[in-house]
Amino acid sequence: AQSVAQPEDQVNVAEGNPLTVKCTYSVSGNPYLFWYVQYPNRGLQFLLKYITGDNLVKGSYGFEAEFNKSQTSFHLKKPSALVSDSALYFCAVRDTGDYGQNFVFGPGTRLSVLP
Amino acid sequence: GAGVSQTPSNKVTEKGKYVELRCDPISGHTALYWYRQSLGQGPEFLIYFQGTGAADDSGLPNDRFFAVRPEGSVSTLKIQRTERGDSAVYLCASSLGAGVMNEQFFGPGTRLTVL
Numbered sequence: 001a002q003s004v005a006q007p008e009d010q011v012n013v014a015e016g017n018p019l020t021v022k023c024t025y026s027v028s029g030n031p032y033l034f035w036y037v038q039y040p041n042r043g044l045q046f047l048l049k050y051i052t053g054d055n056l057v058k059g060s061y062g063f064e065a066e067f068n069k070s071q072t073s074f075h076l077k078k079p080s081a082l083v084s085d086s087a088l089y090f091c092a093v094r095d096t097g098d099y100g101q102n103f104v105f106g107p108g109t110r111l112s113v114l115p
Numbered sequence: 116g117a118g119v120s121q122t123p124s125n126k127v128t129e130k131g132k133y134v135e136l137r138c139d140p141i142s143g144h145t146a147l148y149w150y151r152q153s154l155g156q157g158p159e160f161l162i163y164f165q166g167t168g169a170a171d172d173s174g175l176p177n178d179r180f181f182a183v184r185p186e187g188s189v190s191t192l193k194i195q196r197t198e199r200g201d202s203a204v205y206l207c208a209s210s211l212g213a214g215v216m217n218e219q220f221f222g223p224g225t226r227l228t229v230l
Contacts, residue, residue, distance in 0.1 A: 004157075032215050032216060034218060036221075041223070042223055043118075043119070043206065043221035043222050043223040043224060044158070044206070044208075044221040045221070046218045046219070046220065049216075049218055051216045090157050090158070092157075094215045102148060102160035102163055102171065102174065103158075103160065103219065104160070105150075105157030105158045105159070106157050107155070107156055107157050108155075108156070108157050
């Protein structure tokens with residue numbers, strides 16, 4: 001069965017600095033990987049996904065993520081953080097070796113961007 | 116266009132009561148998912164519909180939980196004999212199809228509190 005780890009509960013970064021939110025995964029087949037963001041009292045919003053092809057994926061709001069198969073990682077990055085990026089971020093995986101259609105989500109990482 | 120909507124936004128009930136939570140997916144989306152999110156955790160899969168049928172209900176915790184989607188659009192999650200441990204945010208998501216590459220679009224959730 002697939003699993004996702006987000007090793008940091010909390011990430012703090014100063015506005016204007018680059019940010020990284022880490023995600024590692026475990027699957028039996030090839031992974032489809034997703035990042036979602038959750039603002040207070042709102043549903044999860046899709047940021048980006050990796051299906052195949054270029055390991056660097058660009059998504060919404062200036063975010064990007066790098067797929068690294070050897071390290072089984074899919075870290076979320078942004079070159080210059082904004083205070084408005086402060087939210088809860090979830091990494092999710094679907095396993096092509098699994099017939100299920102559901103996502104498996106990580107526990108989430110709370111990002112705080114300090115002015 | 117309208118996103119995924121869920122009603123009610125909040126539901127407070129007493130232990131042992133029956134509750135129904137409603138989800139209206141994005142128009143034209145054939146796949147619909149229910150997740151449960153407890154405080155400080157990522158969403159956990161409950162059940163997935165493709166059209167009117169439940170294609171995967173492996174995440175339902177026990178037989179007190181049931182979901183329907185009779186016309187292939189709106190879905191209702193039903194919980195019988197509620198317990199305090201059922202308190203969580205119940206999230207609904209829809210996607211254009213059942214393909215594993217499709218991102219899911221989430222509603223704002225229903226916060227269920229069982230007293």
